[in-house]
Amino acid sequence: MEEIDRRILTLLAEDGRMSFTDLGKATGLSTSAVHQRVKRLEGRGLIKSYAAVLDYDLVGLPLTAFISIRPIDPSQPDDSPERLRHLTEIESCWSVAGDESYILKVRVGSPADLEDLLARIRTAANVSTRTTIVLSTPYEGRPVG
Amino acid sequence: MEEIDRRILTLLAEDGRMSFTDLGKATGLSTSAVHQRVKRLEGRGLIKSYAAVLDYDLVGLPLTAFISIRPIDPSQPDDSPERLRHLTEIESCWSVAGDESYILKVRVGSPADLEDLLARIRTAANVSTRTTIVLSTPYEGRPVG
DNA sequence: ATCCGCCGGTCGATCTCTTCCACGGACCTG
DNA sequence: CAGGTCCGTGGAAGAGATCGACCGGCGGAT
Numbered sequence: 001m002e003e004i005d006r007r008i009l010t011l012l013a014e015d016g017r018m019s020f021t022d023l024g025k026a027t028g029l030s031t032s033a034v035h036q037r038v039k040r041l042e043g044r045g046l047i048k049s050y051a052a053v054l055d056y057d058l059v060g061l062p063l064t065a066f067i068s069i070r071p072i073d074p075s076q077p078d079d080s081p082e083r084l085r086h087l088t089e090i091e092s093c094w095s096v097a098g099d100e101s102y103i104l105k106v107r108v109g110s111p112a113d114l115e116d117l118l119a120r121i122r123t124a125a126n127v128s129t130r131t132t133i134v135l136s137t138p139y140e141g142r143p144v145g
Numbered sequence: 146m147e148e149i150d151r152r153i154l155t156l157l158a159e160d161g162r163m164s165f166t167d168l169g170k171a172t173g174l175s176t177s178a179v180h181q182r183v184k185r186l187e188g189r190g191l192i193k194s195y196a197a198v199l200d201y202d203l204v205g206l207p208l209t210a211f212i213s214i215r216p217i218d219p220s221q222p223d224d225s226p227e228r229l230r231h232l233t234e235i236e237s238c239w240s241v242a243g244d245e246s247y248i249l250k251v252r253v254g255s256p257a258d259l260e261d262l263l264a265r266i267r268t269a270a271n272v273s274t275r276t277t278i279v280l281s282t283p284y285e286g287r288p289v290g
Numbered sequence: 291a292t293c294c295g296c297c298g299g300t301c302g303a304t305c306t307c308t309t310c311c312a313c314g315g316a317c318c319t320g
Numbered sequence: 321c322a323g324g325t326c327c328g329t330g331g332a333a334g335a336g337a338t339c340g341a342c343c344g345g346c347g348g349a350t
Contacts, residue, residue: 009197009199009204012196012197013196013197013199014194014196015194015195015196016161016162016194016195016196016197017161017162017195019306019307019308020307020308020309021306021307021308029328029329030328030329030330031307031308031309031330032309032310032328032329032330032331033327033328033329035308035309035310036327036328037327044203045200045203046199046200046203046204047197047198047199047200048198048199048200049159049160049161049197049198050160050161050162050195050196050197050198051157051158051159051160051161051195051196051198051286051288052154052157052158052161052192052194052195053192053193053194053195053196054154054158054191054192054193054290055190055191055192055193056289056290058189058190058191059154059191059290060290061289061290064239066239066241066248081283081284085283085284088287088289089289090287090289091285091286091287091289092282092284092285092286092287093282093283093284093285094209094211094279094280094281094282094283094285095279095280095281095282095283096211096277096278096279096280097277097278097280098277098278102283103211103277107289107290132241132242132243132248133241133242133243134239134240134241135239135240135241135242136239136240137237137238137239137240138226138230138238138239138240138247139226139230139237139238140236140237140238140239141196141236141237141286142233142235142236142237143196144201144206144233144234144235144236144252145199145201145204145206164335164336164337165336165337165338166335166336166337174299174300175299175300175301176336176337176338177299177300177301177337177338177339178298178299178300180337180338180339181298181299182298184338
């Protein structure tokens with residue numbers, strides 16, 4: 001039961017476009033049964049969405065970096081995520097334990113773009129930054145679960 | 146031209162299951178034209194795959210962490226990514242500039258699981274580790290581009 | 291200038307897949 | 321046992337994917 005749902009999640013995490021027919025063959029269920037299960041998983045929120053996975057080198061954003069930020073004035077309310085949300089170069093924002101308060105993951109086209117982005121981050125959120133450049137990506141976004 | 150391809154990529158990054166019909170309406174092209182373009186984008190590798198986006202809290206892996214690793218013996222060949230590939234808790238592995246050589250992003254169910262995973266990472270790759278716990282995720286995996 | 295070939299588009303036919311509905315069995319409960 | 325719920329199956333209707341035939345613009349070669 002639960003076992004089948006987990007298998008469906010694994011299959012869809014690897015191929016988000018797999019048809020219900022194929023999911024049925026892979027799980028031993030009828031197309032309709034799989035359809036119901038997937039809709040239920042979507043409704044419960046276990047499946048948040050479906051996305052195409054892009055090659056950012058080929059798309060023209062070959063430079064990835066992690067930017068750790070910490071507030072310059074710790075007495076200010078910490079709403080950095082909202083202050084930074086409009087910067088589309090920021091792919092992800094995690095609140096973390098440790099010396100810094102957030103880690104951002106960004107994709108840009110060039111070092112110059114990164115320099116520009118850093119300036120915008122600092123002014124928008126009033127933070128200091130520490131940047132770690134990604135040299136290569138052995139693997140990324142593998143399905144866990 | 147190129148403009149339309151970029152728009153298609155943006156749309157599919159947000160909704161990887163959007164139908165060719167809808168993509169056509171959104172771009173002003175016929176279904177077939179969009180179909181051809183998407184197949185070409187897949188063939189060229191700009192679209193690497195499609196994936197379901199899961200809610201890892203609900204899936205039973207509520208604990209996310211970043212683990213920075215550095216080799217204990219710098220004279221050894223550095224094949225950490227391969228040595229760690231079999232650990233399915235590791236979602237991503239980036240080679241980075243800086244004090245550490247790689248950053249890993251991992252998903253586990255509990256602090257005990259994390260402790261166990263750290264031990265396996267250290268022995269598998271002969272590295273020392275520095276772990277940063279994720280407290281919350283304001284946003285993640287937003288489409289850039 | 292004309293012809294030719296290529297690229298990228300539309301249109302239409304066909305086949306698959308999605309989606310919905312009716313139905314049936316297992317199980318629990320009063 | 322009757323009634324309800326949960327999950328499953330099967331089938332029908334419609335929507336979407338896929339493929340081939342055809343067309344027009346554009347650049348290069350004759």
